[in-house]
Amino acid sequence: MGHRGDPYRVRENTLPSVRSARERGADAVEIDVRLTRDGVPVLLHDSSLKRLWNQDRRLAELTHAEVRELTHDGVPTLREALLPVDGRAGDAGRLMIDLPGADAASVRTVIGTVRECGAAERVYYCAGPDTMLAVRAADPAAEIAMTWTTLAPPRPALLAAVRPRWLNYRFGLVSRELADRDHREGLLVSAWTADTRRSMRRLIARGVDSITTNRIDVLSGVLARPAKAPAGSPRSSGVPGGPGVPGGPRVPGKTRGF
Known part of the structure; x- marks a missing residue:
């Protein structure tokens, strides 16, 4: 999954960055979504806007028109x-919407836009438990990471309330034991943000x-050259025999699991 698009090549969280990630093999792209003062996601x-756009202005204080002017669209x-732009489908496909700083009202606005x-069917949502509880309340069918x-x-009561499909971990936390535990509970495991071949191979293993x-x-290159599987185990770029990988149960809506 491309983190905010393809940020080492193209400015993060922009349409060209999303397209670049897809062109380089991303199965899905993570984007961050916030609301302007007038409620536009x-x-x-x-x-x-300071870090990316050199404008020391808070998004919550700006209308969408002001954001467009300050950042030149x-x-x-x-x-x-x-939605595709000018007939281009570069922005279609799987998107994971991260919701930093979201409250229940902004969650409802974002989900409403997705529905409109x-x-x-090609969006899922990512954030901490409180925000994901708001997502579940707004959309009983939402896919959640x-x-x-x-x-x-997580406590069983929290899992029952949120009903996530995924648990999303900082990559350094993930062990084989943790992944196996989550898989036994019927959960998929995602990890962020791994940028070296060594860390990618370790996560796959x-x-x-x-x-x-x-x-x-x-990552596309690492997946194209998977490490040799141990003797007696099935060849796989993920969990041998697990969900979302060759030899395991098919995960709807995903082609590779990465």
């Missing part, structure tokens, strides 16, 4: 990311189902 990770709307664009930042498993990276071309 746009692609931006930070709460201000550089910050796309969520709607633009979900007819994109519910709940970010989890500890080795201790540990059985993750998705890797988020800033270097999608490097």
Whole structure:
């Protein structure tokens, strides 16, 4: 999965960055979505325009028209990311929408936009438990990748309320034991943000189902040259015999699991 698109080549969270990630082999692209002052969902990770656009202005204080003016139309709307532009399909396909700083009202706005664009089947949502509870309340059918930042498993009551399909971990937390535990519970495992070949190969060996990276071309190369499987085990670029990988149960909507 491309992290905010293809940020080492093209400015993150822009339509060209999303397209670049797809052109280099991404099965899905993670984007960050926040709301402008007048309630327009746009692609931006930070709460201000300073880091990416050299404008020391907070997004929540700006209308969409002001954002367009300050960034010369550089910050796309969520709607633009979900719909093809000028007949191009570069922005179609799987998107993981991260919701930094979202409250229940902004979650409802984002989900409403996804529905209006007819994109519910190719979008899933990522953030911590509180935000994912808001997503589940707004859309009982939403696909969820709940970010989890500890080795201790989520409480059963939380899993029952959120009903995530994925648990999303910082890559350094993932062990084979953790991945096996989550798979036994019927959960898929995603990891972020791995940028070296060594860390990518380690995650694959540990059985993750998705890797988020800033270097999608490097990950594509690693997957094209999988490590030799141990003697007696099935060849696989993920969990041997596990979900989302060759030899395991088919995961709807995914072709490779990475």
